[in-house]
Amino acid sequence: MAVLNLVQLDKALTEGTPSLIPDPFTLEHYYNAFVEKGLHHYVLNSLVVSLATTALCLIVGSLAAFALSRLEVKGRFGILMVILSVSMFPQIALVGPLYLIASDLGLLDTYRALIITYLALGLPLVTWVLFGYFETLPREIDEAARMDGVGVVGLLWHIILPMSLPSLVTTGLLAFITAWNEFLFALAFTSDSDSQTIPVGIANFTNQYYVPWGDIAAASAVVTVPLIVLVLFFQRHIIEGLTQGGIKE
Template sequence: MTTRQARARAALVYGGALLMLVWSAGPFVWQISTSFQLDRALTGPTPSFIPHPFTWAHYTSAFFHRHLQFYLRNSLIVAVFTTLFCLFFGTLAAFALSRLKIRGRFGLLMVILSVSMFPQIAIVGPLYLIASAFNLLDTYRGLIIVYLALGLPLVTWVLFGYFETLPREMDEAGRVDGVSTLGLLWRIILPISLPALVTTGLLAFIAAWNEFLFALAFTSNFQHQTVPVGIANFTDIYYVPWGDISAASTVVTLPLIILVLFFQRHIIQGLTMGGLKE
């Protein structure tokens, strides 16, 4: 390959990466800019990317007038407990299906996968009746149970695929050393599966953090409503407060970005590594 061809290839690669970055980050950057602009600038005939004049009014309104902090608290409680329960039960299910001799395990996996294929709008009615019968409406428990049912199939499938790549010789060596079944999971499998656990945990957390339909159907007051429902409630009958919505959306998105950046090394390992190879 000549020097000119190498430069052209590098320019093509970096140009494509820059285009993808602008395409992905552009809406979020515009949202941040919108959150610092006055309402009259947002509804003007010519929008401006640079806020002029610069204002914090929308953030003040989101927290002190619309009580965004309560919705953030609710989303954090629901998402954290959902993630912990999904990882706990999903790890046990994936370990059992991958490392134990279970008859018809692939049939069970197909059943688990098929559960996640139902559209949410088709099951929200029956689940609402069940939640009402068990007094789970307007509670954290109701949302956590529903989100657990929605996130568990994905967590189980991802962890099962990761556990399947781990060599069976580790199990045999553990058995020789007298390690029990749960000891095999706790002392051998989990320590080398941290990237997969972080990746699936983040997926479960983001899904619970962003879920809207069930949170809208199962909650009716700000004491238990999550952030997506809270932001939707910002809209009035005759007025859409785009500045407040942009400010709240920026605050809600930042924790997810921080989590991804903090755990990026584990995420990359979880997506690209298959554990120890024979």
């Protein structure tokens, strides 16, 4: 029935006996979502925020995981526990204090407020998954690289990261999906369509007197299909990235 919502009129959805064959067949909901409600603006905002969040999570997370895994860092497991503890706080308990901070810094209704927040949300998972994967790589690689005169930066950039492609793909997709679907902070930190992301934009489709179920279903389908395609396309890397990090040879 959810699929039928996309191609039939709203009045057909409330009839006593729904039909499996849309009559009439219509693409009106897609027109309403994009033309009347400006879905493309929300998609663009989500793309900017999600891509920036993903890039920063991979950069910072890979550096942190590399340092904790391959360098001599005292108390590294304690540091990992602290990083993990950040993700244990419920979002509803954080939204108030973070809103006040964003307001004081003049970051409300900006991409930066969302990117910084999503970076804090996604970084613990990215760091832990990458750390687990880096730990499975043999230490002999490090010794061989040092004997060839490769420095720490070269070891990370030319050896560790290329060998960790499945884990990078996995964590990148997880960070992207987290930022793409997040609703609470986006709702709290943005109040105009110039900075609102897809979840908030779709929530704004409704009004006090009417819920356009067809428009909501059409918009939800448009923003969900790309995620499904990405996951299916990178399925092999995702499975390898999530499982390999849990295997210690």
